[in-house]
Amino acid sequence: MVVRIDGSYGEGGGQILRTSIALSALLGKPVEIINIRAKRANPGLQPQHLTGVKAAALLTDAEVEGAVKGSTRLFFKPKNIRCGSFDIDIGTAGSISLVVQTLVPVLLFAPCPTRIAITGGTDVSWSPPIDYMRFVFAKVLSLFGARVEIELIRRGHYPKGGGRAVLRVDPVKKLLPVRLEEFGRVLEIRGISHAVNLPSHVAERQARAAAEVLAKLGYRAEISTEVRSDGLGPGSGVVVWAYSESGSAVGGDSLGEKGKPAEVVGREAAERLVAVLKTGATLDPHMADMAVVYMALADGRCRFSTSEETMHLKTNIYIVEQFLPVKFNVEKQAARYVLEVDGVGYSR
Template sequence: MATTSHGLTYDGCNFFRQRLVLSTISGKRLKIKNIRSKDDNPGLRDFEASFIRLLDKVTNGTRIEINQTGTVLSYQPGLLYGGSVEHECNPLRSIGYYLEALLMLAPFMKNSLKITLKGVTNDLTDPSVDLLKFTAIPLMKRFGIDGEGMDIKVVKRGMAPNGGGEVVFTCPVRRTIRPVQLTDPGKIKRIRGMAFSVRVSPQMANRVVESARSILNKFIPDIYIYTDHMKGISSGKSPGFGLTLVAETVNGCFLSAELCSTPKGQGDPMLPEDLGRSCAKLLLEEIYRGGCVDSSNQSLALLFMTLGQQDVSKTLVGPLTPYTIEFLRNIRDFFQIMFKMETQKPLDGERKGGDKTLMTCVGVGYSNINKSIS
């Protein structure tokens, strides 16, 4: 990374989305060079170009320049505008890939966002829309981002590779983010889940539920996993099934895991029983890692801590993911914020899982200047 009077310059396509999101919020110009310049097929991929088009739709006055080979991107962010938007997501990445970024941007727009995203709702690469609905929305409420119209609604479900799903995300705007003290997750009080199936027998989802319960019933009695079988036009264009599990603690923290079947024609097919058991074990691993925020939402929590009012925020998380570690570096570049990190080991005799990390920072006091004055 190099800082110049023209903004920040990075080399390569890694963490492309993070950098564009932070550039958009901070208002700092961004240049990314040598995007796959040594590849046989150099330049931006279709899903990255689709992501840039999405940013252009939710902002006003953004200037984007891409060279002929697609290996250099110059990005001058405009004002976050919001309003009613539609976007066709590239099927190489799920709607979750685009939605993760929108969750970070939506509170800071001029107008409340209502966006319809079309494409793949569940795949093996990105967090699904279900997981983000069950975990990211409650987390955002902790930072004061709540109220009328905060929702992620799955209208149509679409599996990879052909998609056909449709999701509506609505989010109110906020002028400021409140600091948080999320230091005690508390014990797990219940597990909830959703097993879905599209263009296969509804019995598939039931088999997934039974196999997941066979693992989880050994640990906690309060388990409820409902089934969602969409038919006809609501079931997308490809067959598949999957499971999303969420463990809720007594202090209102959410830890999650999910798994879905392999896309038709790609790899070995997965039995619903194997999928259910594997997903249950993934949830137990997430519970072992612990913390007040699960692995998939670490970067969202750290961003809102950074943007909070000029006060101390603390959040206890499990081991930092490689994605989160790079996100911290990018936060330092764009906002000059460094986090204090303290490792917390389980006390002797206590069964509280692995080592945790207490993340502490003082917010930059970010204020949403885009917000309409009502």
């Protein structure tokens, strides 16, 4: 039975493709996606989307139709999940983080551990920075009993890319159910301010500005600076994250760009983190839409809270419900939105 997905649904972007391909590959269900990225200025598949599709196809020996740049229709029919060591190149500054999003749900149920080296963009617009994936995404997945490690080798910014990261995933029998509605006391706030092929004071000013915003609200943050000259082009950014006594993690980030003062970059990242902390939510908006896949697959009832009910979140819930016999409940409670679902207890 082919699952048919309209790519123009909801936010109408690449998240529909990533979630659909991930669940198709994992569950062994063929999928046909039409109107891919219909609501974007450049509709259809772009290089980072193609890389995710081709990587998932490589891991599952899938039959694929429509995997070409600009295609608005894709058919994906997976077979058995493979594991081992792989090397993939997006070929542009396309986001490594978004490829990781596609592959991790599949690799968690692979027959053996997997290592994938990925070349592309590590810190690019419209995508979680690689440090967010390393210190927030991987931390939240550990609550489900998943062991996911992302090692940064080299940073890559738009437009030249050339960044490199290594994804390592250990398989699980089942994902644990997680119920966390209150973030609780903040145990630590950390961060990384980086600058590549730029003066060191850029990273320092970003870090200082972020720390000052947090200090005014009574939070002490340890924000390290990273100055590198091994990238293909200039670029900078900040990611800050908080860990709580409940075990969860939330983050905030900002990218540098030409004409944007370093102080603005640092303040933006810290303000985005603070906005989530003020609500007491256990997931920030980025992680909330990524978490729904793992909540649905987990072995029992899962419950989280998030600070926003974004269109990305609504869309991802819709896609997950097309593949799995689950029904999410999203309820507004004071400053938070509470997400709840009875996971299917998926295992291979």
